[in-house]
Amino acid sequence: xxxxxxxxxxxxxxxxxxxxxxxxxxxxxxxxxxxxxxxxxxxxxxxxxxxxxxxxxxxxxxxxxxxxxxxxxxxxxxxxxxxxxxxxxxxxxxxxxxxxxxxxxxxxxxxxxxxxxxxxxxxxxxxxxxxxxxxxxxxxxxxxxxxxxxxxxxxxxxxxxxxxxxxxxxxxxxxxxxxxxxxxxxxxxxxxxxxxxxxxxxxxxxxxxxxxxxxxxxxxxxxxxxxxxxxxxxxxxxxxxxxxxxxxxxxxxxxxxxxxxxxxxxxxxxxxxxxxxxxxxxxxxxxxxxxxxxxxxxxxxxxxxxxxxxxxxxxxxxxxxxxxxxxxxxxxxxxxxxxxxxxxxxxxxxxxxxxxxxxxxxxxxxxxxxxxxxxxxxxxxxxxxxxxxxxxxxxxxxxxxxxxxxxxxxxxxxxxxxxxxxxxxxxxxxxxxxxxxxxxxxxxxxxxxxxxxxxxxxxxxxxxxxxxxxxxxxxxxxxxxxxxxxxxxxxxxxxxxxxxxxxxxxxxxxxxxxxx
Numbered sequence: 001x002x003x004x005x006x007x008x009x010x011x012x013x014x015x016x017x018x019x020x021x022x023x024x025x026x027x028x029x030x031x032x033x034x035x036x037x038x039x040x041x042x043x044x045x046x047x048x049x050x051x052x053x054x055x056x057x058x059x060x061x062x063x064x065x066x067x068x069x070x071x072x073x074x075x076x077x078x079x080x081x082x083x084x085x086x087x088x089x090x091x092x093x094x095x096x097x098x099x100x101x102x103x104x105x106x107x108x109x110x111x112x113x114x115x116x117x118x119x120x121x122x123x124x125x126x127x128x129x130x131x132x133x134x135x136x137x138x139x140x141x142x143x144x145x146x147x148x149x150x151x152x153x154x155x156x157x158x159x160x161x162x163x164x165x166x167x168x169x170x171x172x173x174x175x176x177x178x179x180x181x182x183x184x185x186x187x188x189x190x191x192x193x194x195x196x197x198x199x200x201x202x203x204x205x206x207x208x209x210x211x212x213x214x215x216x217x218x219x220x221x222x223x224x225x226x227x228x229x230x231x232x233x234x235x236x237x238x239x240x241x242x243x244x245x246x247x248x249x250x251x252x253x254x255x256x257x258x259x260x261x262x263x264x265x266x267x268x269x270x271x272x273x274x275x276x277x278x279x280x281x282x283x284x285x286x287x288x289x290x291x292x293x294x295x296x297x298x299x300x301x302x303x304x305x306x307x308x309x310x311x312x313x314x315x316x317x318x319x320x321x322x323x324x325x326x327x328x329x330x331x332x333x334x335x336x337x338x339x340x341x342x343x344x345x346x347x348x349x350x351x352x353x354x355x356x357x358x359x360x361x362x363x364x365x366x367x368x369x370x371x372x373x374x375x376x377x378x379x380x381x382x383x384x385x386x387x388x389x390x391x392x393x394x395x396x397x398x399x400x401x402x403x404x405x406x407x408x409x410x411x412x413x414x415x416x417x418x419x420x421x422x423x424x425x426x427x428x429x430x431x432x433x434x435x436x437x438x439x440x441x442x443x444x445x446x447x448x449x450x451x452x453x454x455x456x457x458x459x460x461x462x463x464x465x466x467x468x469x470x471x472x473x474x475x476x477x478x479x480x481x482x483x484x485x486x487x488x489x490x491x492x493x494x495x496x497x498x499x500x501x502x503x504x505x506x507x508x509x510x511x512x513x514x515x516x
Contacts, residue, residue, distance in 0.1 A: 003100070005030045005073040007041035008062055010081050012048045019045050026075045029104045038071055046154065066097045073100045079108055083123045084130060145238050148259035149173050156230045157212055158184040158263050174260035181263045183209055184231055187222060188268050190436055191275060192407070193414045197223050199438040206437070226276055229255050232269040233262035248277060257393070261379070265372065266396075267404035271411060292317065293334045293437060294451060297444060300325050301454030301473060319453060326455035328462060333453060336468040338432065338440070341447055344476070345419070346428045351483045361413050361420040368406045375399045418442045419483065450475040 007030070009022035023041045030037050042058035053059040065071050074092065076082040082103065083089055092099055093116070101110045101119060108122070109115040141151070150173055155161045158181045159174040167173070183204070190200050201217040210216060227247035229236055237254035252270060292309045299306055300321035310320035310327055320327040344350050378395040381387040387395070413420045422443065425431050432440070444451075452473040456462055462471060478484070 003033075003035045003072040004038045004070065005033075005035040005075050006038045006062060006065065006071045008044075008058070008074055008076045008082055009041055010044040010047055010059070010076075013046060019043050022077045022081060025077050025104050029075055029102065035073060038065075063091060063097070066092070066099045071099055073102055075102050075104070078103050078105045079119065079122045080126055083119070083126075085127050086120065086124055089120055089123050141238075145235065145256075147171070148235055148257055150230070150235060150258065150260070156228060157225060158231065159260070170259055172260055174258075176261050176263060180212070184225065184263050187226060188231075188264050188272055190439070191226055191272055192268065192411055193439065195436060195438045197226070197276070199436065203436040203438065223276060226272045229269060230258070231263045232266040233258040233260055234266065234269070248273075257389070257396075265375070265400065265403055265407075267400055267407045270404070271407050292319075292330060293440060293444075294319060294330070294337065294453075297441060297448075298333075298451035298453050301452035302326075304452075307453060321453070321455075326453065328453065328456065332462060332465050332468050333472055335465045336472055337444065337448075337451060337474065339465065340474055341444060342428050342432055344447065345422055345425075345443075351419075351423060361410065364406050364410055364413075365421070368403060368410070371399050371403050371406070375403070418446045419480075423483075446480060447476060448474055449477045 007023055007026040009019045009026070011018045011022075023043075026041070027037070042062040044053065044058045047053060047057055047059075062071070062074070066074075074082065082101070083092075090096055092101060093110075101108065101115075103109075106122070108119050110119055144151075149171060152161070152173075155174065158177060160177050162173055162175050187200060187204075190203070191197065195203075197219045201219055201222055204210075204222075205216045211221065224247050225231070227250075229247070229250050229252055234252060234255040235258040236250045237256070252266070252273070295307055295309050298319070300323055302325045303321070303323050305321055305323040305325075307319045307321055309330070310318040312318040312327060312329055317330045318327055319330045319333060375396060378387060378392055378399070382389065382392040422428060422431065435443075450473075452475070454471050454473070456471055462468055
């Protein structure tokens with residue numbers, strides 16, 4: 001009977017090449033023994049065997065396969081790649097589980113009683129070596145943590161590791177990578193304006209902004225980053241070292257100031273954590289995570305049915321009615337709608353803000369920027385030894401309390417009034433280009449009651465923004481929650497839809513559109 005063999009490969013550092021080499025050695029041994037290789041190799045890359053390997057690891061998956069009776073032999077490069085604790089030996093031996101263990105480089109084979117004995121002895125020696133090393137390193141690790149230094153290992157996106165010979169007199173380990181740090185700041189800014197993580201990932205990927213390894217952003221990666229205390233230069237407390245680090249389990253109240261530059265403020269990290277860890281928060285935000293601008297917002301002008309994204313016969317991005325009445329190019333329609341929205345928001349006197357007791361968003365943003373500058377100056381003084389740690393802590397506490405209040409006020413203002421940060425912008429067109437699709441959709445929904453895309457007839461192609469006029473009808477909301485359009489309303493003949501503007505105002509906006 002041919003034995004069914006499984007490969008287990010593990011290493012503590014994240015290096016694909018090392019895992020590939022282990023798998024190649026194990027496959028050679030399986031081929032030589034003429035065993036049957038079961039499935040793909042079980043790979044734990046960047047996983048330490050000295051800590052508990054939880055249910056998310058390949059180790060746990062392999063144990064389940066053994067328990068199910070699907071594996072007869074485990075093949076690994078060496079004992080230390082497979083086992084580092086005596087408790088691990090108990091997991092793969094009777095009475096817990098019955099499986100043969102073969103290691104390629106140190107000649108262990110538990111088919112014999114001597115092999116079983118040697119496996120336990122080697123593992124026990126390795127465990128003793130680990131315990132001795134940990135006891136020797138503990139004072140150094142405690143002192144390093146007390147000083148505010150992170151451990152070596154995977155460096156957070158936005159930072160780079162500073163080698164020992166290049167460190168300053170404080171021994172700073174992390175330096176900011178500004179190109180990545182700007183992406184991190186963008187992530188926090190978007191999620192604090194109540195954009196979903198899924199919409200944020202889609203926006204980054206659409207803009208061609210990828211991870212450090214060139215991969216597309218995923219929701220789990222972005223969520224973990226937004227929960228991380230490291231971006232606020234906070235060092236997590238050294239708690240149970242047998243468990244894997246999880247950002248959501250970190251207590252910010254127990255974290256200590258880290259000795260590296262922060263990318264965002266502690267208040268922003270706290271606000272992001274409060275949002276993402278709120279159990280009542282939805283896991284999606286409806287249409288705001290769509291890839292294109294108008295699906296879920298615009299409708300067919302002929303029958304009122306919803307539209308969907310499509311690809312035209314010329315391989316252009318397009319919109320099509322669910323009803324089948326039309327299929328049209330999307331880029332010129334998007335541009336037409338966006339130009340109209342920008343014009344309305346930019347034309348003085350078009351929107352009149354209704355009196356209320358809301359906060360002054362522009363003033364709050366200016367005040368927040370000033371406080372953050374002061375906090376940065378205090379940090380630079382601390383770095384230059386012009387301010388001691390206690391002095392920096394006092395400055396941080398003083399400025400952070402007001403920044404936290406302003407952050408919460410801005411977040412609430414954006415939620416109540418999606419236009420609060422765009423109606424007063426001088427050059428809205430340049431700002432609009434940097435907004436996410438989700439943010440644009442929210443503004444469009446706030447301003448427009450209806451966007452009706454009409455069929456243009458078979459064989460006719462609308463290829464310019466100017467030609468869109470008359471084929472896409474925009475019906476504006478007359479009174480918003482906090483704004484009113486400064487224009488009279490008229491009944492359109494043959495319809496109950498409300499008129500967008502008077503003829504003179506429509507002509508002014510058309511002129512502005514043509515000028516743009």
